[in-house]
Amino acid sequence: MTTHLDGNVLGGELGELFTVDITAATGQCASCGTVSAIAQTHVYTQAPGLVARCPSCAGVMLRLVRGPGRAWLDLRGISCLQLALPGQP
Amino acid sequence: MDVRLTAADGYSAQRSYSIASAPDGDRIELTVQRLPDGEVSPYLGQVLAAGDLLELRGPIGGWFVWEPDLAPAPVLLVAGGSGVVPLMAMIRTRAATGTHAPFRLVYSVRGPDDALYAAELAERQREDDGLHVAYVYTRTAPAGWPVPPGRIGAGVLSAPGWTPDRHAAVFICGPTGFVEAAANLLVNAGHAPRTIKTERFGPSGGQS
Numbered sequence: 001m002t003t004h005l006d007g008n009v010l011g012g013e014l015g016e017l018f019t020v021d022i023t024a025a026t027g028q029c030a031s032c033g034t035v036s037a038i039a040q041t042h043v044y045t046q047a048p049g050l051v052a053r054c055p056s057c058a059g060v061m062l063r064l065v066r067g068p069g070r071a072w073l074d075l076r077g078i079s080c081l082q083l084a085l086p087g088q089p
Numbered sequence: 090m091d092v093r094l095t096a097a098d099g100y101s102a103q104r105s106y107s108i109a110s111a112p113d114g115d116r117i118e119l120t121v122q123r124l125p126d127g128e129v130s131p132y133l134g135q136v137l138a139a140g141d142l143l144e145l146r147g148p149i150g151g152w153f154v155w156e157p158d159l160a161p162a163p164v165l166l167v168a169g170g171s172g173v174v175p176l177m178a179m180i181r182t183r184a185a186t187g188t189h190a191p192f193r194l195v196y197s198v199r200g201p202d203d204a205l206y207a208a209e210l211a212e213r214q215r216e217d218d219g220l221h222v223a224y225v226y227t228r229t230a231p232a233g234w235p236v237p238p239g240r241i242g243a244g245v246l247s248a249p250g251w252t253p254d255r256h257a258a259v260f261i262c263g264p265t266g267f268v269e270a271a272a273n274l275l276v277n278a279g280h281a282p283r284t285i286k287t288e289r290f291g292p293s294g295g296q297s
Contacts, residue, residue, distance in 0.1 A: 003265050006289045009105055011149035012091040021151040039152035040287070 007041040007052055013064055014038075017071060020083050027078040031059030038062075090119060090147035094129055104129045105290075107174040107262075108148060111181040117148070120205065122171040153288040155179040155260065161190040163255050167246070167271045168196045169263020172290060173205055176262055180220065184213065193251055194222045197241050197267065200229030223248065241267070243274050253279035258286075265289040 007023055014022040023039040034056035041052040041061055049065030054077070061077035075081070090108055095101035110118035123134035137143070153175065155164060164183075166176040173196055183192055198204045201224075210222050223245055226238045251257060259280060261271045268289045276282055 003291055004289070005265065005291055006287065008150050008153055008288045012103075012105060012146050015146070015149055023150045024152040037152050039150065 004042040004044050004053070007038040007043055009043050009045065010038060010041075010050060010052060010062075010064070013050065013066065013071075017073060018083075020085065022083075025081055025083045027061060027082075028080045029054040029057060029059055029061055030077045030079040032057035033079075090117065090145055090149060092119070092129065092133070093144040093146070094132060095144065102128050105149070107178070107288075107290075109174045109177045109181075111178060111185040113185075120171065120174045120177075153260065153262070153286055155182065155258065157182055157186040157188045157190070161188060163191040163193070163251070163257040165246075165251060165257040165259045166192065166194040167241075167259065167261040167263075167275075168194065169241075169267030169271070170198060170203070171205060172261075172263030172267070172288070174262075175288065176260060177206055179260065180210075180213065183220075184217065189219060191250075192220045193248065193257075194220070195225060195241070195245050196222060197225040197227060197263070199227050200238075201226070201231050221248075241271055241274070243278055246271070246274055247278050253281070256281075256284065259284055260286050260288075262288045262290070264291055 011021065011023045023037070025038050026035050027038055028035045032054060034054055036055055038052070040055050042055055042058070044051045044053070049063055051060060052062040053059060054061050059077055063074040065072040091103055091105050093101055093103040106119045106121055108117050109120045110116070121130050121133045123130045164179070166179065168176050176194060180192060180194065183190065194210070196204065204224065214220050214222050225241045225245055226234065227240055228238050230238045259275060261268050268287045272285055272287055275285055
């Protein structure tokens with residue numbers, strides 16, 4: 001089955017790596033330049049890890065693989081990530 | 090919210106579930122649809138007993154969220170099946186905060202018996218002029234229902250007062266196919282894509 005979910009499903013896993021909420025962050029696709037919220041990416045979970053693809057061009061933006069006691073995060077497909085910093089003007 | 094179960098032999102499985110309750114301090118309500126061939130939901134539905142401990146992670150995600158503090162813009166909620174759960178949290182939050190933002194829930198279910206929270210939604214709708222609920226029946230409609238059962242269409246999404254010029258904030262939650270169909274109908278009707286937030290759910294092999 002190749003049905004995708006979306007980046008909302010990444011919140012828990014990425015929440016262990018980042019101190020701010022990543023699903024509400026916006027990322028620019030390194031392939032086509034489209035800017036989307038990470039929650040809007042199309043996420044495929046039927047893989048050894050999680051693969052998030054650009055909702056516009058389907059380019060791979062993020063890959064996350066978990067192993068015992070460690071994680072591999074590949075962000076090559078995101079040229080820029082914009083994060084809200086809570087509590088700061 | 091992520092729920093992780095770990096067996097005595099160390100095997101563990103994890104799933105994400107939506108919170109159905111409005112924020113109220115230290116209690117949360119998760120609504121879990123039991124899938125007959127599921128790995129986690131049958132345990133939660135049939136085995137888990139009051140007092141048992143669960144491993145939880147969350148609440149997670151600040152994107153698919155309605156902020157009652159913002160201007161009281163109308164809110165259009167579109168649910169497919171158990172996708173109603175996070176939208177129910179918004180409806181309850183609206184009631185708890187006394188916000189006047191008009192809400193319309195379009196709720197697609199197979200048949201009348203499949204609707205979650207049907208009694209609560211009917212009650213809230215009776216008590217509150219600002220909440221309107223419209224059902225879409227895909228397989229079985231109640232007797233006398235004006236339209237035959239079928240998939241969600243453009244008509245129910247563009248009720249009077251809910252046209253794109255109202256600039257409603259739209260939240261769609263359901264299985265992937267439903268979410269994409271509903272989002273496409275709304276964009277084709279003239280809703281700006283940036284006003285539409287979506288959350289897709291489905292089986293996720295969240296095993297680790």
